[in-house]
């Protein structure tokens with residue numbers, strides 16, 4: 001989804017976002033850790049080689065790289081070794097009793113400020129949430145230091161383990177157009193003109209316009225208007241459906257050399273019987289732009305609905 | 313390097329203005345202008361360049377394999393081109409190795425970013441592992457806050473000393489014409505700025521800025537034929553911390569110590585305190601203090617005293633007032649090379665330590681020894 005914005009004190013920019021869905025494969029240690037949190041148990045792992053217990057559980061030892069030995073249940077109490085407070089709350093490092101490494105987690109300060117050296121104990125979400133956040137965080141505690149050694153847990157039944165976590169990232173952006181694309185889109189939006197830039201060295205006209213000719217690496221310095229007619233350099237009839245498609249297959253994806261330009265423009269060819277596309281179209285077929293109605297234009301290359309063959 | 317007969321030199325470099333938002337240009341406009349300036353200063357034509365190495369972040373750029381889209385405007389058309397998804401100083405390490413290995417004589421290293429186009433903490437969140445660290449809220453500010461808290465807890469250093477470090481950085485950046493919208497602050501003003509991640513304030517955490525930097529490196533034979541003063545790479549090193557903050561040694565940057573140790577060893581066992589100045593990266597004032605200590609410029613917890621020592625620390629202002637993520641370390645190299653080659657008035661130093669860092673909570677470190 002993209003949108004052009006222009007504010008009074010902001011340069012025009014392209015607002016867009018990347019939506020990134022994932023299924024994250026947990027591996028054994030993470031899946032056991034998350035499953036056991038659902039029972040109110042915090043598990044770590046013990047490296048026999050380093051004789052060191054770390055939490056959360058890991059498949060491999062970060063120190064020696066060896067396989068972790070036993071998966072162990074650790075005490076839910078410990079001491080804060082570091083803390084930072086942000087607008088979103090406090091996060092700290094907690095050294096659980098009997099463990100040899102800190103755990104990074106949320107510090108719950110709703111019952112009062114927590115300082116380094118303070119005793120804390122685990123608090124759990126009312127229902128398992130399927131992530132490390134089933135362990136909600138650590139709150140102040142009057143508990144004594146536990147001397148109970150971490151103890152090995154029973155093997156968790158494979159069918160109880162979540163192998164994957166459904167996860168997604170949404171990354172918003174506001175991309176500057178810059179002087180070249182800015183001018184291109186201005187001309188497109190205001191009067192349907194298509195601009196390129198000319199290289200003073202090789203004389204090529206580059207569409208879209210750019211600051212430097214890629215081949216000569218000299219400044220282009222001059223805008224040149226090209227025509228909205230041209231010839232097919234290559235094309236492909238797309239039958240496959242995929243994420244991000246803006247048209248419904250079948251459609252023709254084409255490289256078009258506009259009259260007056262030296263480079264190829266990627267666009268669509270339509271206005272033909274798609275079933276006969278490969279008979280009607282050929283390399284070199286002359287085409288012309290079919291523009292959208294003025295009310296539908298927004299100053300992008302999408303203002304050209306498609307290209308159609310020019311009848312001979 | 314001591315193991316090779318041929319050395320590598322920085323022969324020219326260029327830096328764009330470092331601005332909170334370059335909203336009138338695209339990445340490619342910023343990059344091409346900077347590359348052109350570096351080439352003009354070197355006397356080389358793009359066709360003399362054997363290899364282009366570029367450093368940026370796909371997540372910050374908002375497109376995958378973003379170098380493919382920027383390639384032409386970087387001068388890399390039909391050239392050997394490589395992307396290093398790390399700070400530009402790691403790209404410079406690649407370039408030096410490439411030249412020492414005989415695979416290139418002239419290398420162009422580019423680093424850039426436009427953090428103003430996205431939500432910067434999203435970039436840092438994507439670095440955090442998605443099972444154990446990201447859901448808990450780990451990002452740049454939280455990592456820096458925890459590191460700062462560990463540093464203050466584990467040493468005699470004070471919040472006031474960190475504020476002095478930040479105030480000094482801003483004051484020097486205010487005098488650096490390449491850093492936009494920077495003004496001098498007092499330690500009091502630093503401490504009074506809004507707390508972002510305690511004990512760090514808005515002004516003691518690094519400020520992301522947009523910018524691009526380009527550096528030309530050549531073999532010794534070529535460097536000696538050019539008119540400019542070659543700045544020799546006499547040592548370099550790199551190392552990485554565990555991705556888990558909890559696996560790191562609290563209050564110090566061990567990977568930075570390792571990287572600095574390598575660089576100084578290659579430079580003939582040079583002492584950190586024998587360098588003229590240091591240009592270091594940091595995401596906060598506490599990080600900068602820990603880097604100063606890791607380089608060997610001060611004992612643990614004593615970084616504040618090093619700022620009054622013989623080695624000038626961050627004459628450019630450093631990374632706190634201007635952090636063009638992914639380019640920050642290469643900007644340090646540009647600043648250092650500029651001073652060493654006599655392009656900065658009043659600078660007579662003949663050697664510098666240059667440092668870069670990347671990742672969450674300064675996970676990766678690269679250190680260069682430069683001499684003229």
Ligand SMILES: [Zn+2]
Nearest residue numbers: 047050061064
């Ligand atoms: Zn081990």
Ligand SMILES: [Zn+2]
Nearest residue numbers: 199202213216
């Ligand atoms: Zn040209």
